[in-house]
Amino acid sequence: EDKVVQSPLSLVVHEGDTVTLNCSYEVTNFRSLLWYKQEKKAPTFLFMLTSSGIEKKSGRLSSILDKKELFSILNITATQTGDSAIYLCAVDAGGTSYGKLTFGQGTILTVHP
Amino acid sequence: ETGVTQTPRHLVMGMTNKKSLKCEQHLGHNAMYWYKQSAKKPLELMFVYSLEERVENNSVPSRFSPECPNSSHLFLHLHTLQPEDSALYLCASSQEKATSGIGQETQYFGPGTRLLVL
Numbered sequence: 698e699d700k701v702v703q704s705p706l707s708l709v710v711h712e713g714d715t716v717t718l719n720c721s722y723e724v725t726n727f728r729s730l731l732w733y734k735q736e737k738k739a740p741t742f743l744f745m746l747t748s749s750g751i752e753k754k755s756g757r758l759s760s761i762l763d764k765k766e767l768f769s770i771l772n773i774t775a776t777q778t779g780d781s782a783i784y785l786c787a788v789d790a791g792g793t794s795y796g797k798l799t800f801g802q803g804t805i806l807t808v809h810p
Numbered sequence: 811e812t813g814v815t816q817t818p819r820h821l822v823m824g825m826t827n828k829k830s831l832k833c834e835q836h837l838g839h840n841a842m843y844w845y846k847q848s849a850k851k852p853l854e855l856m857f858v859y860s861l862e863e864r865v866e867n868n869s870v871p872s873r874f875s876p877e878c879p880n881s882s883h884l885f886l887h888l889h890t891l892q893p894e895d896s897a898l899y900l901c902a903s904s905q906e907k908a909t910s911g912i913g914q915e916t917q918y919f920g921p922g923t924r925l926l927v928l
Contacts, residue, residue, distance in 0.1 A: 740900075
């Protein structure tokens, strides 16, 4: 059974702090790992990672994948209150030509002013 | 706006009612998905349609019945639901790669329908 585990489950920080969110996985037919940010509605896409060791960056957010150790991290630097959300990690392990995502439990990030 | 719309956004129904959730994607994708997100639980994949054919059904109870009349529309028909079915129901779409299976499709989500079953 495919499995995705995120840690920590929740995190409380102050504005300006740097946070690291973790995602480990055990899946067959790995194709990609995705990070989403979910606020009060549907998740919004952040990153898709397919290759080990290549960092993806978008502003204060960055992410990297380690396919040997089967994990990914999401870093957020200089956090702001608007970063407060649930961060979801998902792995595409469809094994066929269609997409099939398995999600982790999510990390609830709270950023205080 | 992600290009995936869902209606209604909120729904309250009794256990004996029959209702339908609608999803429409304007992205030209050829695969669509229904997910359920309950409080304190990970997102659960319910159904996958690729090229209008159902390819995945993750042991979902028969009181949930999907329908995909074309590649742009997806419905979830609900009947005799239980209170524990109250959740956020999310629709997503992606572009399926017609290759050997090595592909990377990103799923784009709609805003969801928040369902409350009384």
